Amino acid sequence: MAMIEASKYRKSLNRTNELPLLHLVMLFQFVSMLLLTFRDGVMDAFSFQMSLYLPIGTFLGLKIISKLFPVDRCIFILTAFLSSLGVVLLRAVLKTTADASDQALFLLIGYFLMILSAFLIRLVRAWEKLSVIAMPLALGFLCLPFVFGSPSATADSWVKIGGVQFQPSELIKPVLILVLSAGFSRKEGFRVWWRYVLFAGLACSVLFLQPDLGAVFLYFIITVCLFYAGTGNYKVTIAVLLIAVLGVAVFLKLLNSIDAFSYLASRIAIWQNPFSGAYEDARQIVQGLISIASGGLFGSGLGLGSADRVAVVASDYIFAALSEEFGILFTICVLIVYLVLLIRGTTIAMNARSRFHALTALGCVFALTSQMLLIVCGNLHLIPLTGVTMPFVSGGGSSMLSSMIQAGILLGISSVNAEDEYDDLMRITRGQWREEE
Amino acid sequence: MAVDLFQSAALMLRYGFAAAGALIAGRALYMTIRDGGRASSIRAQARETGVIANLIVKFHGGEIKKYTLNVEGMVGAGRVCDVRIARAGLDRRHFFYEIVNGNMKITAIGHSRIRIDDTQELRETIVRPGREFIAGDAVIRFVVLRQKKAPISPMTKRAYGNTISLVLKDVKPKRVIRRRVRRRGDD
Structure with missing residues:
Protein backbone atom coordinates (compact mmCIF):
# COMPACT_ATOMS: atom_id res chain seq x y z
CA MET A 1 0.00 0.00 0.00
CA ALA A 2 1.41 3.29 -1.02
CA MET A 3 2.15 5.89 1.61
CA ILE A 4 -0.44 8.64 1.71
CA GLU A 5 0.50 12.26 2.16
CA ALA A 6 -1.51 13.33 5.19
CA SER A 7 -1.30 17.04 4.39
CA LYS A 8 -2.80 16.50 0.96
CA TYR A 9 -5.87 14.89 2.42
CA ARG A 10 -6.01 16.88 5.65
CA LYS A 11 -9.13 18.77 4.71
CA SER A 12 -11.04 15.68 3.71
CA LEU A 13 -9.94 13.81 6.83
CA ASN A 14 -10.97 16.48 9.36
CA ARG A 15 -14.23 16.09 11.24
CA THR A 16 -16.78 18.88 10.94
CA ASN A 17 -16.71 21.42 13.75
CA GLU A 18 -19.60 20.69 16.10
CA LEU A 19 -19.33 23.92 18.12
CA PRO A 20 -21.84 25.98 16.03
CA LEU A 21 -24.43 23.24 16.54
CA LEU A 22 -23.69 23.09 20.27
CA HIS A 23 -23.99 26.87 20.60
CA LEU A 24 -27.31 26.92 18.71
CA VAL A 25 -28.78 24.19 20.92
CA MET A 26 -27.57 25.92 24.09
CA LEU A 27 -29.03 29.22 22.88
CA PHE A 28 -32.38 27.55 22.17
CA GLN A 29 -32.43 25.94 25.63
CA PHE A 30 -31.56 29.20 27.36
CA VAL A 31 -33.98 31.47 25.47
CA SER A 32 -36.96 29.10 25.58
CA MET A 33 -36.73 28.45 29.31
CA LEU A 34 -36.00 32.12 30.06
CA LEU A 35 -39.13 33.08 28.14
CA LEU A 36 -41.22 30.61 30.15
CA THR A 37 -39.84 32.12 33.37
CA PHE A 38 -42.15 35.11 32.90
CA ARG A 39 -45.19 33.25 31.56
CA ASP A 40 -47.51 33.67 34.56
CA GLY A 41 -46.69 37.29 35.35
CA VAL A 42 -44.43 36.30 38.25
CA MET A 43 -40.96 34.89 37.92
CA ASP A 44 -40.99 31.08 37.82
CA ALA A 45 -37.94 29.82 39.70
CA PHE A 46 -37.98 26.36 38.08
CA SER A 47 -37.95 27.74 34.53
CA PHE A 48 -35.20 30.21 35.41
CA GLN A 49 -33.06 27.45 36.92
CA MET A 50 -33.69 25.27 33.86
CA SER A 51 -32.64 28.13 31.55
CA LEU A 52 -29.20 27.77 33.14
CA TYR A 53 -29.08 24.05 33.94
CA LEU A 54 -30.10 22.78 30.48
CA PRO A 55 -27.35 24.56 28.47
CA ILE A 56 -24.75 23.95 31.19
CA GLY A 57 -25.79 20.27 31.35
CA THR A 58 -25.49 19.91 27.58
CA PHE A 59 -22.06 21.57 27.56
CA LEU A 60 -20.71 19.57 30.51
CA GLY A 61 -22.26 16.34 29.24
CA LEU A 62 -20.54 16.76 25.89
CA LYS A 63 -17.21 17.63 27.52
CA ILE A 64 -17.36 14.64 29.89
CA ILE A 65 -18.41 12.04 27.34
CA SER A 66 -15.90 13.38 24.78
CA LYS A 67 -13.12 13.15 27.37
CA LEU A 68 -14.07 9.54 28.13
CA PHE A 69 -14.57 8.23 24.59
CA PRO A 70 -14.22 9.65 21.05
CA VAL A 71 -17.98 9.58 20.49
CA ASP A 72 -20.06 11.03 17.66
CA ARG A 73 -20.67 14.47 19.18
CA CYS A 74 -23.41 15.40 16.74
CA ILE A 75 -25.59 12.54 18.04
CA PHE A 76 -25.03 13.67 21.64
CA ILE A 77 -25.93 17.30 20.85
CA LEU A 78 -29.07 16.31 18.93
CA THR A 79 -30.11 13.98 21.75
CA ALA A 80 -29.66 16.82 24.24
CA PHE A 81 -31.69 19.12 21.96
CA LEU A 82 -34.62 16.70 21.71
CA SER A 83 -34.56 15.88 25.44
CA SER A 84 -34.52 19.55 26.45
CA LEU A 85 -37.33 20.18 23.95
CA GLY A 86 -39.39 17.71 26.01
CA VAL A 87 -38.73 19.68 29.24
CA VAL A 88 -39.57 22.98 27.49
CA LEU A 89 -42.81 21.59 26.05
CA LEU A 90 -43.98 20.07 29.34
CA ARG A 91 -43.38 23.37 31.12
CA ALA A 92 -45.08 25.36 28.35
CA VAL A 93 -48.13 23.14 27.97
CA LEU A 94 -48.93 22.00 31.51
CA LYS A 95 -50.03 24.31 34.29
CA THR A 96 -47.80 22.82 37.00
CA THR A 97 -44.04 22.35 37.02
CA ALA A 98 -44.22 18.81 38.47
CA ASP A 99 -44.06 16.95 35.15
CA ALA A 100 -41.33 19.20 33.76
CA SER A 101 -39.21 18.83 36.92
CA ASP A 102 -39.66 15.03 36.83
CA GLN A 103 -38.64 15.07 33.18
CA ALA A 104 -35.54 17.14 34.00
CA LEU A 105 -34.62 14.65 36.74
CA PHE A 106 -35.05 11.73 34.34
CA LEU A 107 -32.94 13.62 31.81
CA LEU A 108 -30.12 13.84 34.36
CA ILE A 109 -30.41 10.11 35.18
CA GLY A 110 -30.59 9.49 31.44
CA TYR A 111 -27.23 11.20 30.89
CA PHE A 112 -25.63 8.90 33.48
CA LEU A 113 -27.23 5.84 31.91
CA MET A 114 -26.08 7.02 28.49
CA ILE A 115 -22.45 7.17 29.64
CA LEU A 116 -22.81 3.82 31.43
CA SER A 117 -24.30 2.08 28.39
CA ALA A 118 -21.60 3.57 26.12
CA PHE A 119 -19.00 2.22 28.55
CA LEU A 120 -20.61 -1.24 28.75
CA ILE A 121 -21.01 -1.68 24.99
CA ARG A 122 -17.27 -0.97 24.64
CA LEU A 123 -16.21 -3.13 27.56
CA VAL A 124 -18.37 -6.25 27.47
CA ARG A 125 -17.62 -8.79 24.77
CA ALA A 126 -19.48 -11.89 25.87
CA TRP A 127 -22.95 -10.73 24.84
CA GLU A 128 -23.79 -14.21 23.53
CA LYS A 129 -23.17 -15.73 26.95
CA LEU A 130 -24.96 -12.87 28.70
CA SER A 131 -27.98 -13.27 26.42
CA VAL A 132 -28.55 -16.78 27.86
CA ILE A 133 -29.14 -15.15 31.27
CA ALA A 134 -30.77 -12.00 29.88
CA MET A 135 -33.54 -13.77 27.94
CA PRO A 136 -35.37 -15.41 30.90
CA LEU A 137 -34.75 -12.34 33.08
CA ALA A 138 -36.22 -10.03 30.44
CA LEU A 139 -39.27 -12.27 29.99
CA GLY A 140 -39.76 -12.34 33.77
CA PHE A 141 -39.48 -8.55 33.89
CA LEU A 142 -42.06 -8.22 31.09
CA CYS A 143 -44.44 -10.40 33.14
CA LEU A 144 -44.26 -8.00 36.14
CA PRO A 145 -47.47 -6.12 35.15
CA PHE A 146 -49.44 -9.35 35.73
CA VAL A 147 -48.30 -9.29 39.37
CA PHE A 148 -47.69 -5.63 40.25
CA GLY A 149 -49.87 -4.16 37.50
CA SER A 150 -51.08 -0.61 37.60
CA PRO A 151 -53.92 -0.68 35.05
CA SER A 152 -54.19 2.30 32.75
CA ALA A 153 -57.18 3.14 30.57
CA THR A 154 -56.32 0.62 27.91
CA ALA A 155 -53.33 -1.57 28.70
CA ASP A 156 -52.01 -3.16 31.90
CA SER A 157 -48.41 -2.60 30.90
CA TRP A 158 -47.47 -0.41 33.87
CA VAL A 159 -45.92 -1.59 37.12
CA LYS A 160 -46.17 0.21 40.44
CA ILE A 161 -43.79 -0.88 43.19
CA GLY A 162 -43.38 1.28 46.29
CA GLY A 163 -44.68 4.47 44.68
CA VAL A 164 -42.43 4.07 41.62
CA GLN A 165 -44.28 3.55 38.38
CA PHE A 166 -42.59 2.28 35.24
CA GLN A 167 -43.27 0.47 31.98
CA PRO A 168 -41.22 -2.76 31.63
CA SER A 169 -41.71 -2.93 27.84
CA GLU A 170 -39.82 0.36 27.42
CA LEU A 171 -36.91 -0.68 29.64
CA ILE A 172 -36.59 -4.14 28.04
CA LYS A 173 -36.36 -2.68 24.52
CA PRO A 174 -32.55 -2.12 24.64
CA VAL A 175 -32.15 -5.65 26.07
CA LEU A 176 -34.17 -7.07 23.16
CA ILE A 177 -31.91 -5.25 20.69
CA LEU A 178 -28.72 -6.48 22.39
CA VAL A 179 -29.92 -10.08 22.70
CA LEU A 180 -31.18 -10.31 19.12
CA SER A 181 -28.01 -8.66 17.77
CA ALA A 182 -25.86 -11.15 19.70
CA GLY A 183 -27.93 -14.01 18.31
CA PHE A 184 -28.30 -12.95 14.69
CA SER A 185 -24.64 -11.90 14.44
CA ARG A 186 -23.78 -15.60 14.61
CA LYS A 187 -23.87 -17.24 11.23
CA GLU A 188 -24.55 -20.83 12.18
CA GLY A 189 -28.13 -20.67 10.87
CA PHE A 190 -31.45 -21.65 12.43
CA ARG A 191 -29.61 -24.17 14.61
CA VAL A 192 -28.70 -21.14 16.75
CA TRP A 193 -31.21 -18.47 15.68
CA TRP A 194 -34.35 -20.36 16.75
CA ARG A 195 -33.85 -19.59 20.44
CA TYR A 196 -33.61 -15.83 19.73
CA VAL A 197 -36.68 -15.92 17.48
CA LEU A 198 -38.47 -17.83 20.25
CA PHE A 199 -37.45 -15.19 22.80
CA ALA A 200 -38.79 -12.37 20.61
CA GLY A 201 -41.99 -14.35 19.98
CA LEU A 202 -42.51 -14.95 23.70
CA ALA A 203 -41.86 -11.27 24.49
CA CYS A 204 -44.44 -10.24 21.87
CA SER A 205 -46.92 -12.78 23.27
CA VAL A 206 -46.53 -11.46 26.83
CA LEU A 207 -47.07 -7.88 25.61
CA PHE A 208 -50.05 -9.02 23.53
CA LEU A 209 -51.70 -10.51 26.62
CA GLN A 210 -51.28 -7.28 28.64
CA PRO A 211 -52.46 -6.00 25.97
CA ASP A 212 -49.92 -3.41 24.84
CA LEU A 213 -50.27 -3.58 21.06
CA GLY A 214 -48.06 -0.57 20.33
CA ALA A 215 -45.15 -2.29 22.07
CA VAL A 216 -45.98 -5.59 20.30
CA PHE A 217 -45.77 -3.84 16.94
CA LEU A 218 -42.48 -2.17 17.86
CA TYR A 219 -40.90 -5.40 19.16
CA PHE A 220 -42.05 -7.26 16.05
CA ILE A 221 -40.65 -4.62 13.69
CA ILE A 222 -37.28 -4.55 15.54
CA THR A 223 -37.07 -8.36 15.40
CA VAL A 224 -37.85 -8.52 11.68
CA CYS A 225 -35.36 -5.71 10.92
CA LEU A 226 -32.56 -7.35 12.90
CA PHE A 227 -33.34 -10.80 11.48
CA TYR A 228 -33.11 -9.53 7.91
CA ALA A 229 -30.02 -7.41 8.56
CA GLY A 230 -28.29 -10.26 10.41
CA THR A 231 -29.17 -13.20 8.21
CA GLY A 232 -29.96 -11.65 4.84
CA ASN A 233 -32.68 -14.29 4.48
CA TYR A 234 -35.29 -12.35 2.52
CA LYS A 235 -37.52 -15.36 1.87
CA VAL A 236 -38.13 -16.01 5.56
CA THR A 237 -38.47 -12.25 6.22
CA ILE A 238 -41.14 -11.82 3.54
CA ALA A 239 -42.92 -14.98 4.73
CA VAL A 240 -42.98 -13.69 8.32
CA LEU A 241 -44.29 -10.28 7.20
CA LEU A 242 -47.03 -11.93 5.11
CA ILE A 243 -48.02 -14.17 8.03
CA ALA A 244 -48.12 -11.09 10.29
CA VAL A 245 -50.36 -9.22 7.83
CA LEU A 246 -52.69 -12.23 7.63
CA GLY A 247 -52.68 -12.53 11.41
CA VAL A 248 -53.61 -8.86 11.82
CA ALA A 249 -56.44 -9.26 9.26
CA VAL A 250 -57.84 -12.28 11.12
CA PHE A 251 -57.41 -10.47 14.45
CA LEU A 252 -59.33 -7.44 13.18
CA LYS A 253 -62.14 -9.72 11.96
CA LEU A 254 -62.43 -11.36 15.38
CA LEU A 255 -61.88 -8.13 17.32
CA ASN A 256 -65.47 -7.46 18.29
CA SER A 257 -65.92 -10.96 19.72
CA ILE A 258 -62.97 -10.72 22.14
CA ASP A 259 -63.81 -8.79 25.32
CA ALA A 260 -60.20 -8.03 26.22
CA PHE A 261 -59.74 -6.10 22.97
CA SER A 262 -63.07 -4.26 22.95
CA TYR A 263 -61.25 -0.98 23.58
CA LEU A 264 -59.23 -1.58 20.42
CA ALA A 265 -62.38 -2.07 18.32
CA SER A 266 -63.81 1.23 19.59
CA ARG A 267 -60.46 2.95 19.02
CA ILE A 268 -60.39 1.82 15.39
CA ALA A 269 -64.03 2.95 14.95
CA ILE A 270 -63.12 6.36 16.40
CA TRP A 271 -60.07 6.60 14.17
CA GLN A 272 -62.16 5.83 11.07
CA ASN A 273 -64.61 8.62 11.81
CA PRO A 274 -63.55 10.95 14.62
CA PHE A 275 -65.79 13.87 13.56
CA SER A 276 -69.07 11.96 13.67
CA GLY A 277 -69.78 13.12 17.22
CA ALA A 278 -70.91 9.64 18.20
CA TYR A 279 -67.87 8.96 20.33
CA GLU A 280 -66.98 10.85 23.46
CA ASP A 281 -63.42 9.46 23.26
CA ALA A 282 -62.95 11.00 19.80
CA ARG A 283 -62.37 14.33 21.52
CA GLN A 284 -58.70 13.49 21.97
CA ILE A 285 -58.13 12.96 18.25
CA VAL A 286 -60.19 16.00 17.26
CA GLN A 287 -58.50 18.28 19.81
CA GLY A 288 -55.12 16.97 18.70
CA LEU A 289 -55.83 17.76 15.05
CA ILE A 290 -57.19 21.21 15.97
CA SER A 291 -54.05 21.77 18.03
CA ILE A 292 -51.75 20.87 15.12
CA ALA A 293 -53.73 23.07 12.71
CA SER A 294 -53.94 26.06 15.05
CA GLY A 295 -50.15 26.20 15.32
CA GLY A 296 -49.84 27.40 11.73
CA LEU A 297 -46.43 27.97 10.18
CA PHE A 298 -44.70 29.63 13.14
CA GLY A 299 -46.80 28.41 16.08
CA SER A 300 -49.03 30.21 18.52
CA GLY A 301 -46.06 31.34 20.59
CA LEU A 302 -44.27 29.42 23.34
CA GLY A 303 -46.57 29.24 26.38
CA LEU A 304 -49.52 30.81 24.56
CA GLY A 305 -51.02 27.61 23.10
CA SER A 306 -53.89 25.60 24.50
CA ALA A 307 -52.64 22.09 23.84
CA ASP A 308 -53.37 21.17 27.47
CA ARG A 309 -56.98 20.59 26.38
CA VAL A 310 -55.81 17.43 24.55
CA ALA A 311 -55.97 14.36 26.79
CA VAL A 312 -52.60 12.70 27.59
CA VAL A 313 -50.79 15.59 25.88
CA ALA A 314 -47.58 15.00 27.86
CA SER A 315 -46.86 11.58 26.36
CA ASP A 316 -49.15 10.44 23.52
CA TYR A 317 -49.93 13.86 22.03
CA ILE A 318 -46.64 15.66 22.55
CA PHE A 319 -46.29 16.05 18.77
CA ALA A 320 -49.57 18.01 18.65
CA ALA A 321 -48.29 20.26 21.46
CA LEU A 322 -45.00 20.74 19.58
CA SER A 323 -46.85 21.75 16.40
CA GLU A 324 -49.09 24.20 18.24
CA GLU A 325 -46.40 25.87 20.35
CA PHE A 326 -43.62 26.08 17.75
CA GLY A 327 -45.44 25.78 14.40
CA ILE A 328 -45.12 23.39 11.50
CA LEU A 329 -41.77 24.82 10.27
CA PHE A 330 -40.05 24.07 13.58
CA THR A 331 -41.78 20.67 13.70
CA ILE A 332 -40.38 19.79 10.26
CA CYS A 333 -36.94 20.78 11.57
CA VAL A 334 -37.42 18.39 14.52
CA LEU A 335 -38.34 15.61 12.08
CA ILE A 336 -35.17 16.42 10.09
CA VAL A 337 -33.21 16.04 13.35
CA TYR A 338 -34.65 12.51 13.70
CA LEU A 339 -33.73 11.88 10.06
CA VAL A 340 -30.16 13.00 10.81
CA LEU A 341 -30.09 10.59 13.77
CA LEU A 342 -31.25 7.81 11.43
CA ILE A 343 -28.56 8.61 8.83
CA ARG A 344 -25.77 8.90 11.41
CA GLY A 345 -26.90 5.73 13.18
CA THR A 346 -26.98 3.82 9.92
CA THR A 347 -23.49 5.15 9.06
CA ILE A 348 -22.27 3.95 12.47
CA ALA A 349 -23.76 0.52 11.72
CA MET A 350 -22.08 0.45 8.30
CA ASN A 351 -18.69 1.49 9.69
CA ALA A 352 -18.77 -0.99 12.59
CA ARG A 353 -16.11 -3.70 12.35
CA SER A 354 -18.03 -6.42 14.17
CA ARG A 355 -21.39 -7.82 13.14
CA PHE A 356 -22.70 -7.50 16.68
CA HIS A 357 -21.93 -3.78 16.81
CA ALA A 358 -23.40 -3.21 13.35
CA LEU A 359 -26.64 -4.98 14.22
CA THR A 360 -26.93 -3.26 17.61
CA ALA A 361 -26.45 0.21 16.12
CA LEU A 362 -28.98 -0.54 13.40
CA GLY A 363 -31.46 -1.92 15.94
CA CYS A 364 -31.16 1.13 18.21
CA VAL A 365 -31.58 3.69 15.47
CA PHE A 366 -34.37 1.71 13.81
CA ALA A 367 -36.25 1.40 17.12
CA LEU A 368 -35.95 5.14 17.83
CA THR A 369 -37.05 6.28 14.39
CA SER A 370 -39.86 3.74 13.95
CA GLN A 371 -41.20 4.75 17.37
CA MET A 372 -41.09 8.40 16.30
CA LEU A 373 -42.91 7.56 13.03
CA LEU A 374 -45.62 5.64 14.90
CA ILE A 375 -46.40 8.55 17.22
CA VAL A 376 -46.22 11.22 14.49
CA CYS A 377 -48.50 9.24 12.16
CA GLY A 378 -50.84 8.55 15.09
CA ASN A 379 -51.04 12.26 15.94
CA LEU A 380 -51.60 13.18 12.29
CA HIS A 381 -54.48 10.70 12.13
CA LEU A 382 -52.76 8.55 9.50
CA ILE A 383 -52.87 5.40 11.67
CA PRO A 384 -54.70 4.58 14.93
CA LEU A 385 -52.80 5.89 17.94
CA THR A 386 -50.68 3.06 19.34
CA GLY A 387 -49.78 4.54 22.72
CA VAL A 388 -46.00 4.53 22.15
CA THR A 389 -44.03 7.63 23.07
CA MET A 390 -41.98 10.10 21.02
CA PRO A 391 -38.34 9.23 21.86
CA PHE A 392 -36.55 11.82 24.06
CA VAL A 393 -39.44 14.33 23.79
CA SER A 394 -42.47 12.66 25.39
CA GLY A 395 -42.97 12.91 29.12
CA GLY A 396 -42.31 9.80 31.18
CA GLY A 397 -39.28 8.29 32.86
CA SER A 398 -39.32 4.81 31.26
CA SER A 399 -39.38 6.22 27.74
CA MET A 400 -36.67 8.80 28.48
CA LEU A 401 -34.34 6.27 30.14
CA SER A 402 -34.87 3.69 27.40
CA SER A 403 -34.17 6.25 24.67
CA MET A 404 -31.07 7.52 26.48
CA ILE A 405 -29.72 3.95 26.87
CA GLN A 406 -30.20 3.36 23.14
CA ALA A 407 -28.46 6.67 22.35
CA GLY A 408 -25.63 5.66 24.73
CA ILE A 409 -25.21 2.34 22.90
CA LEU A 410 -25.03 4.23 19.59
CA LEU A 411 -22.41 6.60 21.05
CA GLY A 412 -20.36 3.70 22.43
CA ILE A 413 -20.28 1.96 19.05
CA SER A 414 -19.43 5.25 17.31
CA SER A 415 -16.44 5.64 19.66
CA VAL A 416 -15.19 2.12 18.82
CA ASN A 417 -15.51 3.00 15.13
CA ALA A 418 -13.56 6.23 15.65
CA GLU A 419 -10.72 4.32 17.31
CA ASP A 420 -10.68 1.77 14.50
CA GLU A 421 -10.57 4.64 12.04
CA TYR A 422 -7.67 6.21 13.94
CA ASP A 423 -5.75 2.93 13.75
CA ASP A 424 -6.40 2.81 10.02
CA LEU A 425 -5.24 6.40 9.54
CA MET A 426 -2.04 5.71 11.46
CA ARG A 427 -1.49 2.68 9.29
CA ILE A 428 -2.12 4.68 6.11
CA THR A 429 0.04 7.66 6.97
CA ARG A 430 2.85 6.07 8.99
CA GLY A 431 3.60 2.89 7.16
CA GLN A 432 2.69 -0.69 6.57
CA TRP A 433 2.28 -3.79 8.64
CA ARG A 434 4.76 -6.51 9.09
CA GLU A 435 3.70 -10.07 8.38
CA GLU A 436 4.31 -12.46 11.24
CA GLU A 437 3.98 -16.19 11.32
CA MET B 1 -48.50 44.42 32.10
CA GLU B 48 -7.72 -2.29 3.41
CA THR B 49 -9.31 -0.60 6.41
CA GLY B 50 -9.60 -2.87 9.40
CA VAL B 51 -7.32 -5.53 7.92
CA ILE B 52 -5.37 -7.37 10.57
CA ALA B 53 -4.54 -10.70 8.94
CA ASN B 54 -4.09 -12.49 5.64
CA LEU B 55 -5.22 -15.80 4.30
CA ILE B 56 -2.81 -17.30 1.82
CA VAL B 57 -4.72 -19.83 -0.24
CA LYS B 58 -3.00 -22.50 -2.26
CA PHE B 59 -5.39 -23.82 -4.90
CA HIS B 60 -5.49 -27.35 -6.23
CA GLY B 61 -3.66 -26.39 -9.42
CA GLY B 62 -0.81 -24.81 -7.46
CA GLU B 63 -1.95 -21.21 -7.84
CA ILE B 64 -1.45 -19.06 -4.72
CA LYS B 65 -3.68 -16.11 -3.82
CA LYS B 66 -3.73 -13.73 -0.86
CA TYR B 67 -6.94 -12.58 0.86
CA THR B 68 -7.24 -9.95 3.59
CA LEU B 69 -9.12 -10.52 6.85
CA ASN B 70 -10.85 -8.17 9.26
CA VAL B 71 -11.51 -9.00 12.92
CA GLU B 72 -14.34 -11.37 12.02
CA GLY B 73 -16.24 -12.51 8.98
CA MET B 74 -17.40 -15.36 6.82
CA VAL B 75 -15.42 -17.30 4.22
CA GLY B 76 -16.96 -19.25 1.37
CA ALA B 77 -17.66 -19.35 -2.34
CA GLY B 78 -20.88 -17.32 -2.17
CA ARG B 79 -21.33 -13.63 -2.79
CA VAL B 80 -22.67 -13.11 0.72
CA CYS B 81 -19.27 -13.97 2.20
CA ASP B 82 -16.84 -11.34 3.47
CA VAL B 83 -13.97 -13.34 1.95
CA ARG B 84 -15.01 -14.99 -1.26
CA ILE B 85 -12.78 -17.83 -2.39
CA ALA B 86 -14.09 -19.21 -5.65
CA ARG B 87 -12.94 -22.33 -7.53
CA ALA B 88 -11.56 -24.02 -4.44
CA GLY B 89 -14.33 -26.48 -3.62
CA LEU B 90 -15.61 -24.38 -0.73
CA ASP B 91 -19.30 -24.30 0.12
CA ARG B 92 -21.34 -21.14 -0.45
CA ARG B 93 -20.92 -20.35 3.25
CA HIS B 94 -18.04 -22.49 4.42
CA PHE B 95 -16.84 -21.15 7.75
CA PHE B 96 -17.11 -18.22 10.11
CA TYR B 97 -13.89 -16.89 11.60
CA GLU B 98 -13.02 -14.61 14.48
CA ILE B 99 -9.52 -13.43 15.34
CA VAL B 100 -9.01 -13.53 19.10
CA ASN B 101 -5.68 -13.21 20.95
CA GLY B 102 -3.77 -13.40 17.68
CA ASN B 103 -5.32 -16.77 16.77
CA MET B 104 -8.05 -17.55 14.29
CA LYS B 105 -11.12 -19.23 15.71
CA ILE B 106 -12.95 -21.10 12.95
CA THR B 107 -16.51 -22.43 13.07
CA ALA B 108 -17.73 -24.39 10.07
CA ILE B 109 -21.24 -23.56 8.86
CA GLY B 110 -23.87 -26.23 8.16
CA HIS B 111 -22.39 -29.46 6.77
CA SER B 112 -19.05 -27.87 5.88
CA ARG B 113 -15.96 -29.16 7.61
CA ILE B 114 -12.38 -28.02 8.18
CA ARG B 115 -9.40 -30.37 8.06
CA ILE B 116 -6.15 -29.81 9.81
CA ASP B 117 -4.63 -32.79 8.06
CA ASP B 118 -6.11 -35.26 5.61
CA THR B 119 -7.72 -37.45 8.27
CA GLN B 120 -9.22 -35.15 10.88
CA GLU B 121 -12.51 -33.37 10.03
CA LEU B 122 -13.42 -30.58 12.43
CA ARG B 123 -16.38 -28.36 13.04
CA GLU B 124 -14.53 -25.89 15.24
CA THR B 125 -10.85 -25.25 15.61
CA ILE B 126 -8.33 -22.60 16.56
CA VAL B 127 -5.55 -21.92 14.06
CA ARG B 128 -2.36 -20.26 15.20
CA PRO B 129 -0.49 -17.79 13.00
CA GLY B 130 1.51 -19.45 10.26
CA ARG B 131 -0.40 -22.75 10.53
CA GLU B 132 -2.23 -24.33 7.63
CA PHE B 133 -5.63 -25.92 7.37
CA ILE B 134 -7.68 -27.40 4.55
CA ALA B 135 -11.10 -26.21 3.46
CA GLY B 136 -12.61 -27.77 0.33
CA ASP B 137 -9.70 -28.44 -2.02
CA ALA B 138 -7.63 -25.46 -0.86
CA VAL B 139 -4.76 -25.38 1.58
CA ILE B 140 -5.07 -22.17 3.58
CA ARG B 141 -2.38 -20.48 5.68
CA PHE B 142 -3.27 -17.91 8.32
CA VAL B 143 -0.87 -14.96 8.67
CA VAL B 144 -1.27 -12.16 11.22
CA LEU B 145 -0.25 -8.64 10.26
CA ARG B 146 1.53 -6.91 13.10
CA GLN B 147 1.17 -3.16 13.36
CA LYS B 148 4.18 -0.96 13.96
CA LYS B 149 2.17 1.02 16.52
CA ALA B 150 -0.02 -0.55 19.20
CA PRO B 151 -3.70 -0.17 18.25
CA ILE B 152 -6.05 1.92 20.38
CA SER B 153 -9.29 0.31 19.24
CA PRO B 154 -10.77 -2.20 21.71
CA MET B 155 -11.79 -4.43 18.79
CA THR B 156 -8.26 -4.62 17.38
CA LYS B 157 -6.76 -4.94 20.84
CA ARG B 158 -8.96 -7.94 21.49
CA ALA B 159 -7.97 -9.45 18.15
CA TYR B 160 -4.27 -9.14 18.96
CA GLY B 161 -4.87 -9.98 22.64
CA ASN B 162 -1.79 -10.65 24.76
CA THR B 163 0.39 -10.41 21.71
CA ILE B 164 0.19 -6.58 21.78
CA SER B 165 3.06 -6.41 24.26
CA LEU B 166 5.13 -8.57 21.95
CA VAL B 167 4.30 -6.24 19.09
CA LEU B 168 5.46 -3.25 21.08
CA LYS B 169 8.63 -5.01 22.04
CA ASP B 170 9.36 -5.83 18.43
CA VAL B 171 8.91 -2.23 17.34
CA LYS B 172 12.06 -1.14 19.20
CA PRO B 173 14.99 -1.13 16.81
CA LYS B 174 17.24 -4.04 17.55
CA ARG B 175 20.96 -3.58 17.85
CA VAL B 176 22.51 -5.29 14.94
CA ILE B 177 25.45 -7.41 15.94
CA ARG B 178 27.86 -7.56 13.11
CA ARG B 179 29.92 -10.64 13.20
CA ARG B 180 33.11 -10.71 11.45
CA VAL B 181 33.01 -13.48 8.98
CA ARG B 182 36.11 -15.35 8.54
CA ARG B 183 37.12 -15.57 5.02
CA ARG B 184 39.43 -17.95 3.50
CA GLY B 185 42.85 -16.56 3.43
CA ASP B 186 42.39 -14.11 6.35
CA ASP B 187 44.85 -15.98 8.41
Missing part, protein backbone atom coordinates in the same frame (compact mmCIF):
# COMPACT_ATOMS: atom_id res chain seq x y z
CA ALA B 2 -45.89 41.71 32.62
CA VAL B 3 -48.18 39.15 30.95
CA ASP B 4 -48.61 41.47 27.94
CA LEU B 5 -44.88 41.81 27.69
CA PHE B 6 -44.51 38.02 27.84
CA GLN B 7 -47.10 37.59 25.09
CA SER B 8 -45.34 40.12 22.85
CA ALA B 9 -41.99 38.45 23.47
CA ALA B 10 -43.46 34.97 22.81
CA LEU B 11 -45.06 36.14 19.56
CA MET B 12 -41.84 37.76 18.38
CA LEU B 13 -39.64 34.84 19.42
CA ARG B 14 -41.64 32.27 17.45
CA TYR B 15 -39.82 33.49 14.30
CA GLY B 16 -36.57 33.19 16.20
CA PHE B 17 -37.40 29.62 17.24
CA ALA B 18 -38.28 28.69 13.66
CA ALA B 19 -34.95 30.15 12.52
CA ALA B 20 -33.09 28.34 15.34
CA GLY B 21 -34.79 25.06 14.41
CA ALA B 22 -33.86 25.55 10.75
CA LEU B 23 -30.25 26.36 11.67
CA ILE B 24 -29.95 23.36 14.02
CA ALA B 25 -31.46 20.96 11.46
CA GLY B 26 -29.43 22.51 8.61
CA ARG B 27 -26.15 22.38 10.50
CA ALA B 28 -26.79 18.79 11.64
CA LEU B 29 -27.62 17.78 8.07
CA TYR B 30 -24.50 19.55 6.74
CA MET B 31 -22.33 17.82 9.36
CA THR B 32 -23.84 14.45 8.48
CA ILE B 33 -23.26 14.91 4.75
CA ARG B 34 -19.71 16.14 5.27
CA ASP B 35 -18.79 13.42 7.76
CA GLY B 36 -20.28 10.86 5.38
CA GLY B 37 -18.00 12.21 2.65
CA ARG B 38 -15.07 12.01 5.05
CA ALA B 39 -15.80 8.35 5.82
CA SER B 40 -16.01 7.62 2.09
CA SER B 41 -12.73 9.48 1.57
CA ILE B 42 -10.98 7.35 4.17
CA ARG B 43 -12.40 4.18 2.67
CA ALA B 44 -11.26 5.29 -0.80
CA GLN B 45 -7.74 6.07 0.43
CA ALA B 46 -7.37 2.91 2.45
CA ARG B 47 -9.09 0.03 0.80
